[in-house]
Amino acid sequence: MKYVPHAIFGLIVATLLVGQRFGFVWTGGDGYRPQRTATIEASAESYRRGETVSTGPGERKRLVIASQSIAIDENTDVVLSDMRDESLSIKIVRGRIYVDGPITVTTNRTSTSAESGALSIVNYDFLETLSIAPFFATATVEIIGSTPIATEKPVSIHETQPVSIVEIPFDTSAASVADFYRWAMR
Numbered sequence: 001m002k003y004v005p006h007a008i009f010g011l012i013v014a015t016l017l018v019g020q021r022f023g024f025v026w027t028g029g030d031g032y033r034p035q036r037t038a039t040i041e042a043s044a045e046s047y048r049r050g051e052t053v054s055t056g057p058g059e060r061k062r063l064v065i066a067s068q069s070i071a072i073d074e075n076t077d078v079v080l081s082d083m084r085d086e087s088l089s090i091k092i093v094r095g096r097i098y099v100d101g102p103i104t105v106t107t108n109r110t111s112t113s114a115e116s117g118a119l120s121i122v123n124y125d126f127l128e129t130l131s132i133a134p135f136f137a138t139a140t141v142e143i144i145g146s147t148p149i150a151t152e153k154p155v156s157i158h159e160t161q162p163v164s165i166v167e168i169p170f171d172t173s174a175a176s177v178a179d180f181y182r183w184a185m186r
Contacts, residue, residue, distance in 0.1 A: 036083040071098040071184030094125040098184035109159040
């Protein structure tokens, strides 16, 4: 009988923590919001949160999540982090993507988001370098341990020490990438 109040208190705390973790309204959360399923355009392939979409040499995919389209270039790996309407988030492990609309794209040390317009992001994983090119958008870029910056111009980011952010020229008609951007921007 001596430990009953402690047990009840512990049960209440555990219940509230579990309720908060799953976003129940009675714990101050927003309630259940379903994750979407992503599909590959003109294909029966589908992916869920946490899965990796990969392309090989000479292969491109257009990933569709609700009304959002993500063009994935060859030799690219993308992990689907969060596919809810209000917080679409992917992680680009390596390679090149082009996305139009609100999204957050992460890498190992960088998070880039845009509320509108389009973004092209290239993760050169072997160089620990990232190229970000906003199209009619302001990209908010945050590197772990740094203050966020906003940019409307293409930048190259070296993610590891010494961290550097440098404006770069960006040309979608360059011979090496013209086919991808022509396909992606259709």
